Amino acid sequence: MTESTYRIQGATGEWEVVIGLEVHAQITTESKLFSGAATAFGAEPNTQVSLIDAAMPGMLPVPNMECIRQAVRTGMAIEAQINKWSRFDRKNYFYADLPQGYQISQLYHPLVGEGQIEVILDEKDPNSPRKTIGVERIHVEQDAGKLMHDQHPTMSYVDLNRSGVALMEIVSRPDMRSPAEAGAYLSKLRTILRYVGSCDGNMDQGSMRADVNVSVRRPGEELGTRTETKNVNSVRFVMQAIEHEANRQVDVLEAGGKIVQETRLFDPDSGSTRSMRSKENAHDYRYFPDPDLLPLELDDAFLEECRASLPELPGAKLKRYEEELGLSAYNAAVLTAEAETARWFEELLSEGAKAQKKSEADVAKASANWLMSELFGALNRIGRHLDDSPVTPAQGAELLALVADGTISGTIAKQVFEIMLETGDAAGKIVEEKGLKQTSDTGAIEAVISKILADNGDKVEQYKGGKEALFGFFVGQTMKAMQGKANPQIVNELLKKALA
Amino acid sequence: MTNLTDLTVAEIRDGVAGGDFSAREVASAFNVAVADARALNAYIVETPDHALAAADQADADRASGTLKPLSGVPLGMKDLFATQGVQTSAASKMLEGFKPEYESTVSGKLWDAGAGMLGKLNLDQFAMGSSNESSYFGSVISPWKGADGAQLTPGGSSGGSSAALAARLCPGATGTDTGGSIRQPAAYTGTAGIKPTYGRCSRWGVVAFASSLDQPGAMARTVKDNAILLEAMAGFDAKDATSLDLPVPNWEAALSGDLKGKKVGIPKEYRPDGLNTEIAALWDKGVAWLKDAGAEVVEVSLPHTKYALATYYIIAPAEASSNLARYDGVRYGLRNLPDGAGLQDMYAATRAEGFGDEVKRRILIGTYVLSAGFYDAYYTQAGKVRTLIQQDFMKAFEQCDVLLTPTAPSAAFPLGGNNADPLEMYLNDVFTVPASLAGLPAMSVPGGLSADGLPLGLQIIGRPLDEQGVLNAALALEERAGFTARAEKWW
Structure with missing residues (x-):
């Protein structure tokens, strides 16, 4: 005290x-x-x-x-x-x-x-x-x-x-x-x-x-x-x-x-x-x-x-979020401050764990971050509250699962979320219809990389001459050519190989 | 053929069922009697059409073989029970003209049982009084007259009920009893009335006087009729939090004046120095009758009896002062709004005009005893004494099954006779108040006549929920008293 x-x-x-x-x-x-x-x-x-x-x-x-x-x-x-x-x-x-x-x-x-x-x-x-x-x-x-x-x-x-x-x-x-x-x-x-x-x-x-x-x-x-x-x-x-x-x-x-x-x-x-x-x-x-x-x-x-009908109370919940879910004290406090927020978060966790076949603790951090930055930000922008959010916890969990399993990148996820807010459609459906799926097709990526390296011979020379900062330029060009849908990790690997 | 208005509830019920006469004939006869007896001022409102409609229904039900327990029986309804669409005034100016949109539970049960309503019976204003003189609609005049021809009180507060029964203006009536308001009027008029255990009859729709004491009950001219009426009135009501959730016994069927194996207690504290000799003599007769019926008579002690009246006159006014706060001129009833008056002025003017002296007296007493600085000395203390009085009874009932006492300390007194001193008036309740404080079933039956030819009553008090024991002992008295006297018609 x-x-x-x-x-x-x-x-x-x-x-x-x-x-x-x-x-x-x-x-x-x-x-x-x-x-x-x-x-x-x-x-x-x-x-x-x-x-x-x-x-x-x-x-x-x-x-x-x-x-x-x-x-x-x-x-x-x-x-x-x-x-x-x-x-x-x-x-x-x-x-x-x-x-x-x-x-x-x-x-x-x-x-x-x-x-x-x-x-x-x-x-x-x-x-x-x-x-x-x-x-x-x-x-x-x-x-x-x-x-x-x-x-x-x-x-x-x-x-x-x-x-x-x-x-x-x-x-x-x-x-x-x-x-x-x-x-x-x-x-x-x-x-x-x-x-x-x-x-x-x-x-x-x-x-x-x-x-x-x-x-x-x-x-x-x-x-x-x-x-x-x-x-x-x-x-x-x-x-x-x-x-x-x-x-x-x-x-x-x-x-x-x-x-x-x-x-x-x-x-x-x-x-x-x-x-x-x-x-x-x-x-x-x-x-x-x-x-x-x-x-x-x-x-x-x-x-x-x-007594049996009492829900988990904010104090106990905050402690559990910190200790069992590994959230920061601040995140745990924000997520437990309102019963409605905690309810929404826990549904997101439960749906997320189901969709990703992982434990709730494993999906907790990404879920908390998305809820507090992306969703809260969006709701603020459109003047709505959590209880009339156009995106449901299940839909949010689906979006996060698509990022987690590499189907889409974090950048694409932001675009998909915007569309979800407007249309209320499911993330998977949007990704499918708009063709936003991240590609891990090495053949396709290699083809793009060869073209970019061929078009930028001077820069390849400079890179090989020691200007390693240019690596980012090649990544950017590749991603741009692939409309952001290339798996960034694979792009990295293939570029390194091609420039070696 | 006998005069239909002389018949008892049981006789009317059975006669209608057996086709001896029609329910319409009965209702019509009573309607005529009621209209002919306005000099007694027993009814505030007459409802002949209600009685006739119920009678016609009873006659139709007889034809179709669907008679109900009280089919064909017209009743008087104490004007403390809310009756839908019919003025419910509590004999006050405050509620003059008030017609509720609801029916009290007890009156509703009686109508459901097939009874009809002859009218709303006069009473002491808000049931506060022992002589029926506090009614805004004027005193009820007893059909009995003093030896000198003086007009007498029919008792109170259920004085309209007792007078109407004695004058054959109804075969049965409802009453309410807070400190003796059923039993004392019954005693003064040669009629019988029972206050059941607190909680037996719902208080829902009964204009409240003192909630922890108020209890509806039956009034009639015989014990059997009381059993019949009470059976129809009693029963659990979820709308009254103090209602007893218990089945209603078949009291009529189990009536028996054979008291073999029963013990009757005689509380020695009820025989104070200076007890009216006629009352004492009647009490002795009652003891002999109960012995004759097979009962063993034992002396018992109720040591806190002497505090009962004081206790009652703290608790009852305290509750009344709060219960009557709702009569403020805002929503219903009288509103006196002087020119340019504010809210406080309206309260004062409305309540000054709408309440009579006795009601104001009790509101003032009640407000006083609940006030800061006096609460513990009066209300808290009275609550403790009330518990002691209850314990007295419980101890006495370890030695006996019922108690026998006089109902009232005297025969009916002349109208105006006790008005000078309210305390004298309160003494009328001395034998009835203790059972009220303890919530016990208690009944008054006629025992005989005074030297002046006026009815005197005997009271039976029973264990909680033992209405049967009370009714049976009362029946044994009734069978031996052979009370047949009736007031000579002068009205």
């Missing part, structure tokens, strides 16, 4: 920043936490609302076990304590986006207890400091609806589509000491959630948002009073919010003021935070166990299924 040395230089000296994050992650499920209503994003207002979500009289919540399962799997992915006995509580407050007048949450007995996440502050740097951030708990709770203030001059409209959607609240320990650490934690958490499949991590759609707790203190001294900045919805904004809020607190303290414990809002346009509600005006939520729900008791079979 490496301690961060991030400090704010105040007029009166150095200040240390202490950060904790409460991340709300929408659980990926077809239906809501306590009702059968759908959860798809972007539906017409109030089209995904059950009688329960609208809190009609006499309606009752029934837990959706798929939501519980996903939260348990998430807990397992961060090596957290899974509580086999947990309970739902009601958090009572009045607001127009909260039809029941309470949110069903878990205060006293959360589903998931202590866990941890290891973050690498700079993934491109193999020697980057690593740090373990503690996770205090994960509990599940209902989301609220949404108010729309721009539909009517004097009224606000309510959209209850989101009302009752399942959230995980993932509460970190106040273990982060810099905006960069908080950013790395949030990114890593997002990666884990996407690997596990418990949250899509789409921060721009609100599927993941963070409440940022910030305080400042003199290094080594007691914790300062914290503020909570609500609903920050990107990694960059979280880092900005921390930076702004920490500096604001330093300014207040250095001017002799006191930090007020309060809830603040982040304004993405100015990158600053502003006060929303002070502690004196804080709600008394009157939490108590929800009497409509029995305690949640999980049996071993359920937990076993959750």
Whole structure:
């Protein structure tokens, strides 16, 4: 564990920043936490609302076990304590986006207890400091609806589509000491959630948002009073919010003021935070166990299924890529940063090993290099993502196999790939139709070489006179005459023989 | 031929099946009786067409040999159960005019069993009360009258149900019981009612008062009718997370008033100093009747009984304060939006206008006991005491099969008689609340009349899931009490 040395230089000296994050992650499920209503994003207002979500009289919540399962799997992915006995509580407050007048949450007995996440502050740097951030708990709770203030001059409209959607609240320990650490934690958490499949991590759609707790203190001294900045919805904004809020607190303290414990809002346009509600005006939520729900008791079979269904997680995967596939730390980090990238890469490996009748380790380096340089470059150019790549892993593997077995050269492979991107055709078909096959026909190559040497008698003389650099010229001429399809190794051998 | 409205549920069911009369004749007779008894204010909404449609279906089913368990039986539905397309008000201004698009599980099961609905029965507002005086639609007036001719309460909260049964405005009715709301009204009106084990009947579609205590149950004039109705109402419902996933026993078929080999416990703490002598005398009679039925009678102790009422009046209001938060004027029901008002003003105006005094009182108590700084002293403590009360019962049931107690500390009191002091009113629940806190099945049956000629009830409390034991002991009482008194018609 490496301690961060991030400090704010105040007029009166150095200040240390202490950060904790409460991340709300929408659980990926077809239906809501306590009702059968759908959860798809972007539906017409109030089209995904059950009688329960609208809190009609006499309606009752029934837990959706798929939501519980996903939260348990998430807990397992961060090596957290899974509580086999947990309970739902009601958090009572009045607001127009909260039809029941309470949110069903878990205060006293959360589903998931202590866990941890290891973050690498700079993934491109193999020697980057690593740090373990503690996770205090994960509990599940209902989301609220949404108010729309721009539909009517004097009224606000309510959209209850989101009302009752399942959230995980993932509460970190106040273990982060810099905006960069908080950013790395949030990114890593997002990666884990996407690997596990418990949250899509789409921060721009609100599927993941963070409440940022910030305080400042003199290094080594007691914790300062914290503020909570609500609903920050990107990694960059979280880092900005921390930076702004920490500096604001330093300014207040250095001017002799006191930090007020309060809830603040982040304004993405100015990158600053502003006060929303002070502690004196804080709600008394009157939490108590929800009497409509029995305690949640999980049996071993359920937990076993959750564990068995966990995918290989990013940390383990990165290690395996380095140790078993022999990839560089950087390549392994890039390929494991997103579940989708790793999935694509592993399919490419598996298809490649099949096509070349080799082990996955044997094809790993070439596959990684091609994916990271050729494919990523091309996707970037045409503005697409891996999940809608015009070239499939099987097609990529076929292309790489053609290079590996000498059917085409690396140069020709680049041309073939361009055609694949445009047409979606298979590499073999393109090579066949365009006649791009590399030739190893020594007779044909020898015929070309004799002609070139005959046409360039002067240069042959110079070469034989000691100007060996001219060898490259003869190779180039030969390849040109053969339209790039000659096997370069054979060209080399035959040229050397002919010039001897 | 007897008056059709005097028949029991069983007699109507069997008479329709046997062709003694048509279901339409029965429904029509009750429709007339209901329309003729508006002075009692037992029904908030009358639904004669619903009753007739079900009756016609029953008559058709008889012709085609496809009769159902309750074919031809018209019922009264407590207006706490959501009924599709029919006002479901919980006797509140807040929900006046609210017509749900859904049917509660329990009412749906009754209609599926062939029953019809005569109307929605009056109750204490949001089922909060013991006298039916907190209804926004006015008090229900008991068909029974005091010796001085005073108008009496039919009990509460299921006072519309008990009054309608006693006045022969329905042969059976639904009730809900949170702290005694089925048993106490039954006792006050000479009728019978059972609250089953918590979780037997689905709460889905029942306007919530206190979720951990609310339990739908049956009300009728005989024990057998209670068994018949409860069989149709009970059963697992996946839509209620507290519903019991157990088969419904055939309670009617297993009814037996022979208690040989059974032990009946008499909890000594239910006989406080100053217990009404008539109640004490009736209780003694009950003991003798159960002995006569073959039971052995033993004294048992429920030491935490004295804390039950206080515990109940913390837990029930706490849950109510949260359950009733949804009535905010935003989506349905009453909305009071003063000129230029904001959201908070709308909440305040709507809730001030839509809730009656008793409802507000309980919301305030509940909000208080859940507040920061008071939660542990009240709510947490009440939860612990509730566990102790449950353990008291479990210990007692090691010595006996059922418990016999009075249902209420007195006969029905005059309307307005207890209104000055809410605490006096709460004392009506003293014998019924403990079984509610423990989630136990419990039933009230008529035992006799007071010196003033008013009905008095006896309560049987049973082990969890032992509705059969409760019904059988109640049957033994019923067979020996020979209760035939009825209120003279004055309405």
